[in-house]
Amino acid sequence: MNAIEIKNLKKYYNKGKIKAVDGISLKVPKGARYGFLGPNGAGKTTTIRCILGFLNIDSGITMINGEEINPKKDVKFRNQIGYLPGELGLYKYMTAEQLVKYFAKLFDIEIDWKFIKDVTERLEIEMDRKMGVLSKGNKQKIGVLTALMGKYDILVMDEPTSGLDPLMQSEFYRIIAERQEESNCTVFVSSHVLPEIEKFCDQVAIIKNGKIVEVSSVQELKKKSLKRVELDFENNKGLLEFKSFLLSEFPEAILKQNYQKRIEFLLPYNQSRDILQYLSKNNWAGMPIKDFTITHSTLDNIFLEYYKDSNQKGGEIV
DSSP: OEEEEEEEEEEEETTTTEEEEEEEEEEEETTOEEEEEOOTTSSHHHHHHHHTTSSOOSEEEEEETTEEEOTTTOGGGGGGEEEEOSSOOOOTTSBHHHHHHHHHHHTTOOOOHHHHHHHHHHTTOOTTSBGGGOOHHHHHHHHHHHHHSSOOSEEEEESTTTTOOHHHHHHHHHHHHHHHHHHOOEEEEEESOHHHHHHHOSEEEEEETTEEEEEEEHHHHHHTSEEEEEEEESSHHHHHHHHHHHHHHOTTOEEEEEETTEEEEEEEGGGHHHHHHHHHHTTGGGSOEEEEEEEOOOSHHHHHHHTOOSSOBTTBOO
């Protein structure tokens, strides 16, 4: 069963001239850690707000835990979902403790004070301070706390680490992982921070201009990426010989740097082994190589491939 499923979802503005969400379909399996990637303006937040019924959709089908719903009318389904919005609106005269109690009463949640204490200590939340005097990062921590305080089937988090420093970002994902392990909930995270998605999520969808351009497991997506290979030679002769071999035998290689005694190039994921075999067959130990590095793939170069501007020059986005 899928925790979230949407079919041909459309949301237009300005009488159809602006296609914020343009016929997207997604299946988020129950218990998954699902990443929703895209830069600002790609349609991530609009998609989430449509799923949760905060925006009227123009057409499409939304299903939560296998049941088709009308997000605007069937509001009871929201009791199954913990939600952290991308833009928090917190009552500035309330303290964090007052806010927790308020949301608990509003959504009929039994407060687990042991859990609240654990999260507040780990995220360094000051429960007695009012919202109006807090920084963006500290407000975000309280948003995380209120999104997690119920025992939900699904957690939907829109740019959840916005405003958090790197240490707090790591702690946030540890807390989410523990919460999921306890309840087997589904986690749907939108972000433009690629390393976070790569480390935490097992599946990912990439959205561009309101359309889904890729749906894949993180591992399969990485296999489509390029690996960076760097070679340092003892002398220019060795570099020139290797460069000649590279360009003739690996036409898909992309030369990035070639200066003095170093060569840097990109190769498809599955071709780095062929380079190693070549070096081995040609007596690696006897070649004038000082250093050899293959950088493991990340989602960054894949993501940038989907978002290349048509006016790209020299391997750089302009």
